[in-house]
Amino acid sequence: xxxxxxxxxxxxAVALSVLAAIAARAQTPPAKPPSDAALFLxxxxxxxxxxxMNCHTRADYPRQGDDQHRHxxxxxxxxxxxxxxxxxxxxxxxxxxxxxxxxxxxxEDWHLAPLSMGWExxxxxxxxxxxxxxxxxxxRTGRQIVxxxxxxxxxxxxxxxxxxxxPLRTSPPLSHTDFVAAAQAWIAAGASCP
Amino acid sequence: xxxxxxxxxxxxxxxxxxxxxxxxxxxxxGLTGTKFGCGxxxxxxxxxxxxxxxxxxxxxxLDAVGSRRITTIEGLSADRTHPVQTAWIEExxxxxxxxxxxxxxxxxxxxxEVKRPSDADIDSAVTNICRCGTYARVRKAIHxxxxxx
Numbered sequence: 001x002x003x004x005x006x007x008x009x010x011x012x013a014v015a016l017s018v019l020a021a022i023a024a025r026a027q028t029p030p031a032k033p034p035s036d037a038a039l040f041l042x043x044x045x046x047x048x049x050x051x052x053m054n055c056h057t058r059a060d061y062p063r064q065g066d067d068q069h070r071h072x073x074x075x076x077x078x079x080x081x082x083x084x085x086x087x088x089x090x091x092x093x094x095x096x097x098x099x100x101x102x103x104x105x106x107x108e109d110w111h112l113a114p115l116s117m118g119w120e121x122x123x124x125x126x127x128x129x130x131x132x133x134x135x136x137x138x139x140r141t142g143r144q145i146v147x148x149x150x151x152x153x154x155x156x157x158x159x160x161x162x163x164x165x166x167p168l169r170t171s172p173p174l175s176h177t178d179f180v181a182a183a184q185a186w187i188a189a190g191a192s193c194p
Numbered sequence: 195x196x197x198x199x200x201x202x203x204x205x206x207x208x209x210x211x212x213x214x215x216x217x218x219x220x221x222x223x224g225l226t227g228t229k230f231g232c233g234x235x236x237x238x239x240x241x242x243x244x245x246x247x248x249x250x251x252x253x254x255x256l257d258a259v260g261s262r263r264i265t266t267i268e269g270l271s272a273d274r275t276h277p278v279q280t281a282w283i284e285e286x287x288x289x290x291x292x293x294x295x296x297x298x299x300x301x302x303x304x305x306x307e308v309k310r311p312s313d314a315d316i317d318s319a320v321t322n323i324c325r326c327g328t329y330a331r332v333r334k335a336i337h338x339x340x341x342x343x
Contacts, residue, residue, distance in 0.1 A: 086248055087248070
């Protein structure tokens with residue numbers, strides 16, 4: 001049996017290793033960036049947080065609290081989402097959180113989202129489709145959706161103040177800055193829904 | 195110093211800007227018809243009108259009033275002849291009376307906006323709390339007042 005030089009054997013082994021690595025890399029595709037549908041999943045937990053859902057109801061009334069109970073004192077949506085006649089949301093909700101009474105407020109008329117923008121009982125995909133449907137979202141474009149996310153009423157969710165009982169209200173899981181950035185990224189990528 | 199208009203009269207008030215309007219009315223202006231009930235905008239005893247719209251004055255800071263005209267129970271009419279007030283007397287609505295100024299202001303605001311309110315309209319608009327339970331008479335008086343307006 002002919003003797004094989006150890007040098008030639010070493011070179012052969014290295015060459016085989018390189019070829020094997022090239023082959024393996026060809027079979028394993030590089031990591032893809034998240035799809036735009038997956039981008040929506042980043043903002044969904046904010047939209048599903050009580051600070052948003054309590055006003056995006058599909059009922060004749062708003063909700064309150066992290067337990068999302070029905071707003072006390074028989075408060076109703078009214079014909080325009082700004083409260084019933086002579087019991088408007090602004091009857092009690094002012095232009096800022098009231099530290100003495102615990103009544104929340106924002107530098108914008110306090111009101112409900114229209115019924116067409118109700119998200120109660122909807123899954124993540126359906127919320128997304130509702131948000132991107134111009135017949136349901138008030139005719140908003142992607143840019144206008146982002147504009148809405150930066151209104152005082154929406155921003156309130158990140159400074160919700162304290163309840164009448166004393167404890168601070170919880171805020172959504174993303175910072176407002178990250179939330180808006182994630183929404184912009186999702187819209188820029190095509191605003192697809194999961 | 196903050197200038198506010200109450201029942202048609204201008205007043206200069208020396209109070210902190212976050213003072214609830216309720217206390218400005220009662221303590222600074224001596225208009226004690228508006229009552230404190232809860233301090234949390236729940237009971238409605240503190241209801242006044244701001245440019246005709248009802249607000250709960252216990253939760254409205256002074257600096258939120260601006261140039262809007264304030265009407266208290268004292269200013270609802272010059273001589274207690276507002277249809278709501280006369281109906282309240284005819285139907286003998288009050289028992290202890292403590293909640294009634296706010297109740298009357300809420301009712302007056304409703305009737306200014308809805309000429310013939312249904313019971314459901316009344317339920318939605320007059321959420322004031324009455325510990326004496328005069329609700330049935332309140333409802334009856336609102337319907338009676340509506341007939342006259």
